[in-house]
Amino acid sequence: MPEMQTLIGQVTRLIFSGKADSFRIFEVQIKGANKREIVTGEWQRARVGANIEAAGTWEKRKGKDEIQFKARSILEIVPTSADSILSWLEGGAVKGIGKVSAKKLVACFGAGLLEILDQHPERIVEAGIGKKQREKIIEGWKIASATRIIMQFLREVGIGPERSNAVWRQFKDHPAIAGQPAVLVARLRNNPYRLIRVRGIGFSLADQAAGKLGIRADADYRVDAGIEHTLQTRTEDGHVWTPEPTLLGLCKELLGVSQEKIVARIQVMQEAQQIATELGAPNRFASVRLSRMEISLAAKIRSLSGPAPKKTMRFPAGFVPDPTQIEALNQISDRKLAILAGGPGMGKTTLLKTCAQSAVASGMRVALCAPTGRAAKRMNEATGMEAKTIHRLLEMKRGGLAERNRDNPIEADWIIVDEVSMLDMELAWKLFDAIPARARVLLVGDPDQLPSVGPGQVLADLIACGKVTVARLSKIFRQQAGSGIPVMATQVIQGVVPNLDPDSSDCPFVDAECIGEESEEATAVVVRRIVQESEKLGSRMQALAPMRNGPLGTLKLNQALREAFNPDAGQPHRGRFRLGDWVIQTRNNYDLDVYNGDLGTVVAIEEGDEQAVVVDFEDRVVRYEDNEDLRDLDHAYCLTIHKSQGGQFPGVAMVATTAHFVMLKRNLLYTGMTRAEKHLLLISTKRALQIACKKSGIEKRDTLLAQRIGG
Ligand SMILES: Nc1ncnc2c1ncn2[C@@H]1O[C@H](COP(=O)(O)OP(=O)(O)OP(=O)(O)O)[C@@H](O)[C@H]1O
Numbered sequence: 001m002p003e004m005q006t007l008i009g010q011v012t013r014l015i016f017s018g019k020a021d022s023f024r025i026f027e028v029q030i031k032g033a034n035k036r037e038i039v040t041g042e043w044q045r046a047r048v049g050a051n052i053e054a055a056g057t058w059e060k061r062k063g064k065d066e067i068q069f070k071a072r073s074i075l076e077i078v079p080t081s082a083d084s085i086l087s088w089l090e091g092g093a094v095k096g097i098g099k100v101s102a103k104k105l106v107a108c109f110g111a112g113l114l115e116i117l118d119q120h121p122e123r124i125v126e127a128g129i130g131k132k133q134r135e136k137i138i139e140g141w142k143i144a145s146a147t148r149i150i151m152q153f154l155r156e157v158g159i160g161p162e163r164s165n166a167v168w169r170q171f172k173d174h175p176a177i178a179g180q181p182a183v184l185v186a187r188l189r190n191n192p193y194r195l196i197r198v199r200g201i202g203f204s205l206a207d208q209a210a211g212k213l214g215i216r217a218d219a220d221y222r223v224d225a226g227i228e229h230t231l232q233t234r235t236e237d238g239h240v241w242t243p244e245p246t247l248l249g250l251c252k253e254l255l256g257v258s259q260e261k262i263v264a265r266i267q268v269m270q271e272a273q274q275i276a277t278e279l280g281a282p283n284r285f286a287s288v289r290l291s292r293m294e295i296s297l298a299a300k301i302r303s304l305s306g307p308a309p310k311k312t313m314r315f316p317a318g319f320v321p322d323p324t325q326i327e328a329l330n331q332i333s334d335r336k337l338a339i340l341a342g343g344p345g346m347g348k349t350t351l352l353k354t355c356a357q358s359a360v361a362s363g364m365r366v367a368l369c370a371p372t373g374r375a376a377k378r379m380n381e382a383t384g385m386e387a388k389t390i391h392r393l394l395e396m397k398r399g400g401l402a403e404r405n406r407d408n409p410i411e412a413d414w415i416i417v418d419e420v421s422m423l424d425m426e427l428a429w430k431l432f433d434a435i436p437a438r439a440r441v442l443l444v445g446d447p448d449q450l451p452s453v454g455p456g457q458v459l460a461d462l463i464a465c466g467k468v469t470v471a472r473l474s475k476i477f478r479q480q481a482g483s484g485i486p487v488m489a490t491q492v493i494q495g496v497v498p499n500l501d502p503d504s505s506d507c508p509f510v511d512a513e514c515i516g517e518e519s520e521e522a523t524a525v526v527v528r529r530i531v532q533e534s535e536k537l538g539s540r541m542q543a544l545a546p547m548r549n550g551p552l553g554t555l556k557l558n559q560a561l562r563e564a565f566n567p568d569a570g571q572p573h574r575g576r577f578r579l580g581d582w583v584i585q586t587r588n589n590y591d592l593d594v595y596n597g598d599l600g601t602v603v604a605i606e607e608g609d610e611q612a613v614v615v616d617f618e619d620r621v622v623r624y625e626d627n628e629d630l631r632d633l634d635h636a637y638c639l640t641i642h643k644s645q646g647g648q649f650p651g652v653a654m655v656a657t658t659a660h661f662v663m664l665k666r667n668l669l670y671t672g673m674t675r676a677e678k679h680l681l682l683i684s685t686k687r688a689l690q691i692a693c694k695k696s697g698i699e700k701r702d703t704l705l706a707q708r709i710g711g
Contacts, residue, residue, distance in 0.1 A: 004158060007054045007069050008077070012036060014046060022575050028052065028069075041071030044575060045091040049084075051077040055155055073162040075151065082110040095625070096133065096140035098608045104128050117141045136610070143168065146181035153185045157192060157209035163200050165628050170198045189213065193225035203229040203254070218257050223265040224274070226255040231275065231287055235455040239702040240294055240425055241284040278704060290455060293429035297458075298708035300432040304337040305467045305709075308440055313358040316350075325351060328471035332442060335469045339420070339462060340444045342473030343493070344674045345486035351473075352416060352444050353383045359414045360385070367412035369393040369431075371422040372597050372646035373619055379418050390417070390431055391588075391595055400590050404434040413439055419646050420445035424454025425703070448493045450645060450671045450697075453596070457701045465709035485680050489673040493666050495693045500686065508533075510683040512552070512657045522551045526683055527560045530653045533681050540565055540582070541651035541681065543638035544672045546663035552655045552683075554638045561637035572605035575630060577613050579605055584636035584643065585617075592629060594622045597646060599636050641672040652676035655683045656692065664688055665697025 009028040015038070016025035022044035027036050038061070039054055054071035061068050079088045089102035097105065108127035109116050116123050121138045129137065143165070150164040168184075171177050171194075177184045188194055192213060195206040203225065215222060230250045234242045242250075251262045266285065269275045276291030278284040286294075311333045315321050321329075325347050332338040332355065342348045359366045368387035370376040379387035393410060395403035404410050415435055417423075420443040423431070435441060443462070451457045462468045476486045484507045488498040500509035515525040534541045543561055545554045562581065571579040585598040600617035612623040613630060624630045641654075654672045656664060669692050673680055 003057070004055055004072070004155070004160070005057060005069075006155065007037065007039065007052075007056070007071070009037075009052065011046065011048050011050045011052060014048060017046070021573075028054075038066075038068040039071055039074075040068060041074050043071075043074045046074075047087065047091060049087065050091065051079065051084075053077050055160065072160045073151075075148075078114065078148075080111060082106055082113075085111065085113055092611065094137070094140045094144045096136035096610070098611065100608065101127075101129060101133065101137065118145070142179070146172070146184075149181040149185060153188065154209075157212045159195075159201065159205050159209055163198065166200055167195065167198050169628055191221050193221055196225055196229055217255070218261055220265060220268075223251075223255060223257060223261060224269060226251050227262070227266060227269060227275065228287075230254060231285060234702075235287065235290065238451060238455055238457070238699075240290050240455050241278065241286045241702045241704060243702070244283045244285065247285055284702070284704075290425055293425050294456075294703065294705055294708060297425070297429045297432055298705055300435070301337065301462065301465075301709045302467065303437065304432075304435070304441060306336055307334055308336040310334040311358065311362070313354050314361070315354050316357070319350065322347070322475060322477070324473060324475055328473055329354065331469055331471040335440070337441045338443070338469040338471060339459070340442060340471050340473070341447050341463070343446055343448060343476070343486065343490055345476045345478030345483070346473035347475075347477055348418075348444050348446075348473060349378075349382045352379070352418065352442070355414070355442055356383050356385055356416055364413040365411065367393060367410055367415045368418070369415070370418040370646070371427060372419065373595070373617060374597075374599065374647045375419040375422075377619065378648060387418075389595065390423075390427055391590075391593075394430055394434055396430075396590055398590050400588065402430050402434060405430075406433050408434075409436040410434050410439070412436075414442065415439055416442045416444065418444045421447065421449040421459050422452050422646050423456075423458045424452035425456030425458065425705075426454060427452075428456065428458040446674070448667060448670055449674070450642060450667055451701065453642060453645070455701070456703055456705065458705065461703055461705040461709070465706040467709050485673060485676050488680070489670050492673065492689075492693060493670040495666060495696070497686070497689050497693050500682070500684075500689070506678065507680045507682060510681065511685060512655070512683050512688070513685045520551055523556045523560050526552060526557065526653075526655065527564050529683070530561065530681065531564050533653065533679070534565075534651065537651045537679055539650055540637075541653045541679070542636075542644070542647075542649040542675070543653045543655065544641050544644050544675065545638055545655040546641055546660040546668055546672075548640065550659045552657055552659060554640050557638035557655065558635045562635050565637060572607075574605050574611065574613050575627070576635070577602050577605070577630075577633070579603070582636045583615060583633050584639065585632055586634050586643075587632040589629060589632060592622050592624070593620070597643060599647065641668050641675075644675050645671060648675055648677050650677050651679040651681070653681040653683060656688050657683075657685055658688045658691065660688070661691065664692035665695045666692055667697035668692070 009030040011026050012029045013027040022042045024043045024046040025040045026046055028039050029036050052074055054074045056069055056071035058067045059070045076088055076093055079085050086102055086106040089097050090099050104127045105113050124134055146168045147164045150167050154164055171184050172179055192209040193206050195201045196203050231242055248259055248262055270277050273288060276286045276288045313329050313333055340348055340351055356366050368379050368385055369390045370379055371390055373389050376387045376389045445459050447459055447463060463470050478486050488507055491498040502509050510529055515522050530541050530543055543557055547553050548555050566578060566580045579602055581602040583600055583602060585594045588595045598617050600615040602613060603616045604614035606612040612625045615622050652675050656669060
C-alpha cells in the first residue's frame with residue numbers, strides 16, 4: 001500500500017460535486033509552494049477559499065500522465081479571521097452550529113469566538129443561543145477539539161485520521177480518560193493495542209501503529225492483544241469456544257512469535273481471569289463474558305425444565321386442528337419451558353396465537369416478543385396482542401444494559417418468543433436472566449433457518465440438550481397466495497431440487513444462465529425483471545443475494561435497484577442517503593434505540609443547525625445526527641440472505657447463481673426463500689440449485705451450552 005501523505009493548502013476551484021453523495025474533485029493551492037494540485041475525496045461541504053489539511057495518497061489520473069491526490073480524510077484548518085471562522089462554521093465544522101447560530105456567534109464574538117468556545121463556553125448565551133442548543137454546541141466543540149488531537153496521533157502512527165471520531169467515542173467515557181483527549185493519546189501511545197476495540201481499526205492497523213511506535217513483536221501486550229483478537233474473530237464466526245490447537249495455530253500465524261511465548265501468555269491471561277478456560281481434551285478458551293453467559297443461561301434453562309400445572313388451550317373458533325397440532329399443544333401445555341419447532345406454513349403462528357389467547361383468557365399475563373422489529377410486528381398482527389422486540393421488552397439502555405434482569409424481572413406469567421433461531425448467546429442470556437422463576441416460556445422457531453448472526457447456536461443447543469420439551473410440527477397447511485413457497489423451501493432443505501417453472505404464479509423462475517449470470521449486463525436485466533414483477537405485485541420486491549460481490553452480488557444490485565426505485569430527482573440528500581431511500585441498520589445502536597437488521601425509509605433530510613437524516617422504522621422514527629452513527633446505515637434494496645433473517649416481505653426476489661458458489665447451501669437458500677410471504681422470484685440456475693441442495697450448510701459451532709444444560 002502506498003504511504004499516507006499529508007497535503008496542506010487552500011481550495012481554489014471546485015471541479016466536480018457528486019449529486020447524490022459527498023464525493024468532490026477540487027483544485028488546491030499548495031501552502032508554501034507555487035503550484036496547484038487536483039484533490040479527490042469525500043467532503044460534503046467543499047467550498048472555495050477553505051484551508052485544508054488532507055491525508056491520503058498520490059495516484060495517477062485515469063488515462064493521463066498527471067497525478068492527483070486521493071484524500072482519505074479532509075479537515076478544514078481552524079481559521080483565525082472572523083470571516084473565515086464564519087464560513088468554516090457555516091460549512092458544518094462543529095456539530096450543533098449551523099448557518100444561523102454561526103452568524104450569531106461570529107457577530108457577537110468575532111475572531112475571539114474560538115477562544116470563548118475553549119475557555120468560557122457558557123458565555124455563548126450572550127450571542128442569543130438558547131440553553132438546549134448551548135449544550136449541543138459545547139458538546140460539538142468538545143468533540144471537534146478532541147478529534148483534532150486524536151487525528152494528529154493517528155496520522156503519526158499511520159492510521160487513517162477518519163477514524164478519530166470513532167476512537168474518541170470508544171474511549172471518552174472511560175474513567176481513566178475523563179473526557180481528556182491528551183490523556184487518551186498518552187495511553188494509546190503506551191499501548192496502541194487498545195485500538196483493536198475501535199470499529200474499523202482492528203488488530204492489523206493497531207499492530208502497524210505499534211510498529212511505528214517501536215514496540216517489539218514479542219511484547220507481552222502485543223501477544224495478549226493477538227490472543228484476544230483471535231478469540232474475538234472466532235466469535236464473529238459464531239463460536240463461543242476455541243480449542244487450544246486452533247487458538248495456538250491462529251495466534252502463531254497472526255503474531256509470528258514462538259508457540260512457547262503464546263502458551264505462556266495464555267496462562268497469564270487465564271490466571272488474571274482475562275480469558276476463560278474449560279479443561280478437557282482439548283482444552284478450550286473463550287472470552288470471560290461469553291463463558292459466564294453460557295454458564296448462567298444453562299443454569300436458568302435447567303431451572304425451567306420441570307413440569308407446570310396443565311393448561312387448557314382452546315383453538316380459535318372455526319379452526320380445525322390437525323392431530324399433529326393437537327399433539328404439539330398437548331406437549332406444551334404442562335411444561336414450564338417448551339420449544340415449538342416447525343417449518344414455514346406448518347402452523348407455528350396459529351399455535352402461538354392459541355397459547356397466547358388461552359393464557360390471557362385464563363387471567364395470565366402474557367409477554368410476546370421476537371428478536372427483530374419486523375418479527376414482533378408480525379406477532380402483533382397475528383395475535384392482535386402487543387408484541388415487542390426483545391430489546392424493548394428488556395428495556396435496554398445505553399451500552400446494551402438491560403433494565404429488566406434477575407433483580408427486576410419481566411412482569412409476565414408466560415413469555416412467548418418467536419423466531420428463536422435468531423437468538424444468540426448474549427441476547428438469550430439477557431432474556432432468560434430477566435424471566436421470573438415462576439413464569440412459563442414458549443420458544444417458537446424453525447431449526448432449519450440459518451443460525452444466529454452472533455455467537456452461539458441457542459435453539460440447536462436447547463433441542464440437542466435433551467432437557468427441553470420440543471413439540472415438532474411437520475405438515476404444511478398454507479393454502480392462500482404463496483402456498484407454493486413452503487413446499488419449494490421444504491424440498492430445498494431436504495436436498496431435493498424443486499421444480500422450476502418460469503410461469504408459476506407465485507414462484508416464477510428466471511434462468512440466470514440465459515442472461516449471462518456473470519456478465520455486467522446481468523445486473524441491468526435482473527433489475528428490470530424485479531421492477532416489472534414489483535409493478536405486478538403492487539409493492540416493491542425485496543431483493544436478496546448470498547454474497548456482496550459480483551455482478552449479481554448485493555453491492556451492485558443494491559445500487560442499481562436504488563436508482564430504479566428511488567432515482568435522483570433533485571430530492572434532498574446527505575452523504576449516501578436520499579429522501580425516500582429504503583435503508584437497513586447494520587449494528588445495534590442502543591443510544592438511538594435502533595438495532596441490527598431494522599429496516600426503514602428515509603423520511604426527511606434536515607438541514608440547518610441540527611442536521612439529521614431521519615428514518616422511519618415503522619414502529620418509531622430515528623434521527624441520525626452524527627456521521628459515526630450514519631456509518632451503520634446502508635441501502636436495503638438488496639440484502640444478503642444473512643441480513644434478511646427474521647424479516648418477511650410480501651415479495652422476494654432471490655438471486656443465487658454459481659458465481660455465489662462458496663455460499664450455496666441448503667439452509668441459506670431455505671432461509672432466503674422463506675422470507676417471501678406471497679411471491680418469490682427465483683433468479684438462479686439449475687446447476688446452482690443442485691450445488692446448494694447437496695450441502696446441508698449445518699456447521700457445528702463450538703459451544704458448551706447443550707452439555708451444560710444436559711449435565
Ligand atoms: N389445521 C389447519 N387447517 C387448515 N389450515 C391451517 C391449519 N393450520 C394452519 N393452517 C393455515 O396455514 C397457514 C400457515 O399457518 P401459520 O401462519 O400458523 O404457519 P407458520 O408456521 O407460522 O408459518 P410461517 O413460519 O411461514 O409464518 C395459515 O393460513 C393457517 O391458517
